[in-house]
């Protein structure tokens with residue numbers, strides 16, 4: 001078999017080195033210059049407890065999703081790997097450990113469950129690891145060596161990767177690991193004929209691996225983030241960890257506050273005093289922040305709130321993905337409370353999108369809720385990010401000297417944006433409040449004032465449209481089946497569209513990082529050109545579909561996937577095929 | 586005070602005639618004036634309540650935030666621009682009730698903020714419910730059988746957590762209050778000045794008379810550096826109520842741990858970033 005794209009899953013329990021296998025493998029593939037995407041799944045919040053798996057998909061072309069199914073399952077722990085056999089594609093393979101005598105015949109062994117369509121490959125993983133290290137250490141490298149041979153990948157790159165990773169731990173560890181890798185490689189070479197060939201083209205350049213969380217942190221830092229206040233919560237903590245490590249090097253700060261309310265309050269305080277600030281959280285934390293986000297709306301103080309969505313309401317499913325927080329992001333404020341909501345679809349958009357978020361927040365004096373999700377946040381992927389540094393762009397509207405003489409913090413303007421000074425500057429002072437207020441910032445409950453100020457706050461959103469990126473339309477422009485999606489589901493949609501195209505049905509997708517406000521003209525035009533509209537998303541209610549329905553008056557086919565796993569591209573393809581069938585009836 | 590106080594702002598104040606808040610406002614104005622501050626250099630942050638209206642009645646920058654959330658917002662502002670003189674003025678319900686968690690952690694963090702709590706032992710703005718500092722037995726519409734929860738001893742807690750400056754005053758004692766605020770502002774780190782403040786509309790127990798009969802000024806040989814003694818003093822309530830500096834002990838402030846006072850404020854520092862950090866190898870840390 002010749003491959004240009006492969007998915008491998010390491011599956012095991014604590015001590016099997018499952019997650020590091022995935023990373024070593026992914027690292028080597030990125031070094032080779034392949035496109036890689038890695039998704040780790042833990043059964044518990046704490047790593048090292050229970051079962052875990054690391055799935056690596058690598059390809060010669062850009063990857064949009066984790067795809068459907070796996071080509072090779074590496075069963076590091078026999079019993080825990082049994083259920084994963086179902087995910088093996090047709091003609092796929094499983095690698096199992098033959099070290100323990102009898103293990104292959106026992107009833108609950110992996111082998112006993114291998115069906116005839118699956119190719120099984122035995123290898124004494126534990127034994128070879130012991131040969132190399134004298135302990136079970138290095139099991140993962142034995143497996144990696146075997147896989148390297150199995151798909152005829154270049155072993156040099158793997159050895160280089162092993163050296164790079166383990167250098168810090170000393171020469172001996174490096175040597176043992178290389179030996180383990182070689183033993184696995186040689187064992188397969190001796191025992192199995194070379195049937196597979198992964199096609200690697202010439203001239204590939206090493207790629208950068210980054211997760212969505214990392215891309216958000218880095219993007220924010222590169223555009224002037226100097227103050228991060230947060231409170232730990234899965235799956236957003238990584239962002240705070242990076243900020244904590246990187247900001248002090250740039251004379252900025254990361255503070256772990258006493259709770260999320262304190263975190264968002266400090267973020268508002270910092271923006272008020274003139275500095276780009278951010279917090280990152282997940283559902284429970286976002287719920288706590290609601291009131292202060294509304295203060296940001298009312299007092300027109302910018303704020304960046306990254307929300308890495310996890311599953312369910314309440315504490316929900318901390319380690320599973322879902323796109324269930326769109327409604328709270330859009331509507332989670334009392335009163336008429338306009339806020340910007342953005343949703344990146346991959347790591348590149350995390351990086352560039354968060355920079356756009358800062359610019360919008362600063363220029364329009366508004367909170368921006370940046371909705372990532374657990375899958376996007378934690379998965380690692382190769383990216384082509386052009387570092388966008390030197391972006392200390394002050395997009396603030398400043399008062400003219402004339403305006404400063406009689407400074408009005410909430411001066412009414414055509415675009416709704418009032419000139420803003422930093423408190424502490426000489427020349428003017430001002431007060432802000434979460435109470436309704438007049439142009440001066442003094443509390444005022446008069447009906448006229450409230451109407452005028454509400455209109456001002458909403459007018460900013462109309463002005464903002466001029467600064468918004470175009471919505472992307474991807475696929476066959478002439479197609480009459482249109483899809484709309486958001487966040488990390490976009491990847492699965494793109495892949496589903498490709499599957500359907502290969503089966504003879506073309507479609508197109510409209511996507512935008514902007515959920516609110518949106519380039520409504522472009523969406524209108526797109527929907528008008530579709531006979532069938534499909535809106536897939538990872539939640540039960542169809543939160544994005546609801547927004548589109550009320551905004552554009554469409555009646556889409558809604559695909560609600562209350563999910564704990566990323567959306568299957570095949571499922572999307574199936575929906576496209578069904579829509580096509582209905583059209584041709 | 587004969588010279589015009591540039592912190593004084595004209596305009597209406599939505600406080601009941603005779604409210605203790607008027608005295609506190611004057612004391613704040615006078616203290617800032619005596620300290621030689623200029624209006625644009627000062628930021629007053631508050632929460633929500635009668636007391637929390639103060640930023641609107643004084644000529645400085647103001648951040649009148651949310652109920653209970655003054656302290657973390659003040660922290661963010663001070664961190665972003667440490668050259669601002671940041672004061673927080675709010676009620677007992679706001680700081681100790683809704684914002685109790687922030688109160689505790691603000692003391693621990695020890696950033697240079699002066700917290701002035703207007704303690705009227707009642708929720709004034711919402712028209713007279715018990716507050717965390719209401720005395721046992723106080724009857725209100727929401728505590729018809731009398732308060733049965735023991736009062737929150739904020740000073741004892743602040744002392745326990747080593748707040749650098751812990752003082753109590755009485756709003757009628759304006760000169761004294763002014764001096765305490767000045768001393769609190771001058772003390773680096775987080776200072777707490779709780780001011781007993783009669784609520785003429787909703788607290789019929791703890792009146793001007795009630796407080797006047799009880800308060801006495803701490804004098805030598807009382808030594809505010811003695812933590813145990815301070816702690817003991819903080820428990821004195823009822824027949825006699827001590828006012829003055831209960832506890833004072835310097836300690837490294839948040840900013841001492843971060844940068845030198847001459848450094849540029851955070852908000853003026855530029856972004857310098859070399860290149861995208863390749864995280865590939867960091868994954869294994």
Ligand SMILES: Cc1ncc(C[n+]2csc(CCOP(=O)(O)OP(=O)(O)O)c2C)c(N)n1
Pocket residue numbers: 633634635636637652675676677678679680703705707708709710711716
């Ligand atoms: C989240 C929230 N809950 C409740 C309120 C209503 N509220 C406003 S002020 C206040 C209590 C004020 O008491 P205190 O802080 O002692 O100040 P005072 O009015 O007595 O000066 C309450 C309960 C609110 N504004 N926000």
